[in-house]
Amino acid sequence: MSRYETVKEDELYDLAELFKVFGDSTRIRILFALLEKEFPVGDLAQKLNMTQSAVSHQLKILKHSKLVGNRREGKSIIYFLADDHVRTILSMGIDHIEE
Amino acid sequence: MSRYETVKEDELYDLAELFKVFGDSTRIRILFALLEKEFPVGDLAQKLNMTQSAVSHQLKILKHSKLVGNRREGKSIIYFLADDHVRTILSMGIDHIEE
DNA sequence: TTAATATATGAATAACCGTTCATATATTCA
DNA sequence: TGAATATATGAACGGTTATTCATATATTAA
Numbered sequence: 001m002s003r004y005e006t007v008k009e010d011e012l013y014d015l016a017e018l019f020k021v022f023g024d025s026t027r028i029r030i031l032f033a034l035l036e037k038e039f040p041v042g043d044l045a046q047k048l049n050m051t052q053s054a055v056s057h058q059l060k061i062l063k064h065s066k067l068v069g070n071r072r073e074g075k076s077i078i079y080f081l082a083d084d085h086v087r088t089i090l091s092m093g094i095d096h097i098e099e
Numbered sequence: 100m101s102r103y104e105t106v107k108e109d110e111l112y113d114l115a116e117l118f119k120v121f122g123d124s125t126r127i128r129i130l131f132a133l134l135e136k137e138f139p140v141g142d143l144a145q146k147l148n149m150t151q152s153a154v155s156h157q158l159k160i161l162k163h164s165k166l167v168g169n170r171r172e173g174k175s176i177i178y179f180l181a182d183d184h185v186r187t188i189l190s191m192g193i194d195h196i197e198e
Numbered sequence: 199t200t201a202a203t204a205t206a207t208g209a210a211t212a213a214c215c216g217t218t219c220a221t222a223t224a225t226t227c228a
Numbered sequence: 229t230g231a232a233t234a235t236a237t238g239a240a241c242g243g244t245t246a247t248t249c250a251t252a253t254a255t256t257a258a
Contacts, residue, residue, distance in 0.1 A: 007193060012127050014196045015189070020122030025115040026216075032111060041235055054217055056236055066195075075225050075234045085195045090114070092188045094106060096165075097113045099184070125246075140205055153247055155206055174204045174255050199258100206253070215244080223236070228229100 021065045022089065026050065027058050030079075031086060034068060038080035120164045121188065125149065126157050129178075130185060133167060137179035 007015075021027060029048050033039060039047070045055040059079055062068040067086050070079045081087065106114075120126060128147050132138060138146070144154040158178055161167040166185050169178045180186065 007131065009128075011193070011196065012131060013124050015192050016122055016124040016127040018122075018192050018196055019118050019127070023115055023117075023119030023122035024216075025112050028111050028115040028118070029108075032106065042233090051218070052235070053219080053237085057216075060236080072225085075232095077235060085191070085198070089188070089191045089195065092184070092191050093114050093117050094110070096184045096188065097110065097117055123246075141203095150248075151205070152207085152249080156246075159206080171255085174202095176205060201256100201258080203256080204254080207251085209249090211246105211248085213244105213246085216242095218241085219239090221237085224234080226231100226233080228231085 018065060021061060021067065022093070024058070026054065027062055028090075030055065030058060030062065031067065031081065031090060034079060034081045035087065035090070038078050040073075040076035040078050042076070044079065117164060120160060120166065121192070123157070125153070126161055127189075129154065129157060129161065130166065130180065130189060133178060133180045134186065134189070137177050139172075139175035139177050141175070143178065 022031075026048070030044060033044060033047055041056055041059065042052060044059075045052045048055065059068065059070075063070065063079075066082050068079050069082050070077050072078075121130075125147070129143060132143060132146055140155055140158065141151060143158075144151045147154065158167065158169075162169065162178075165181050167178050168181050169176050171177075
């Protein structure tokens, strides 16, 4: 648990940027898919019924925010959740909307 | 802690909407101000160096998402954080950007 | 009731952002 | 090397949204 009393003004902008990444239904759906298991881009697109391009653009944003990682396997690139932080943040959000 | 395995597709949109509210630096700054103590609108505007109107518009959004509450005290309306959920979500976010 | 103070709100503008489309890059296999 | 497959990327379009400005509403004090 952070001591939010010591958070600096600068960090608040980073924090808003982070939440902004979670604040899109496409990215949330991608994250929830990856909660189940890792996926190559094409499978994600099919599972979410979206174009490969749209998914790829969003994965780039998620990667940049370090919410997902990836690795190449042959022709495919496999995406996965970066760490348990992501799971925790998602869970806190769900707690709020479900209460 | 939620069991995110059981989250339905519908809820994901609500979840994205929730995070979208956190994903704006003005609203984050308001929430952090309220983390310290409750404030009337005018004091918030002064503290954040923003117009009263801009703050009021954002407070409306925060209220609608049940992240803040308010009460009237004479001519002023005092805003405060709704509950500890908000604190937890903010903390999780800080943990992520600080690591 | 009238003036002053505090807050809310609607309309308009400007900036931001997600998707689409076309195309580029990278890997594998023949 | 060339074709096929998988993914990435840049530009453009359309929709969303935060701020500003003007004004409305609500409360208090005279």
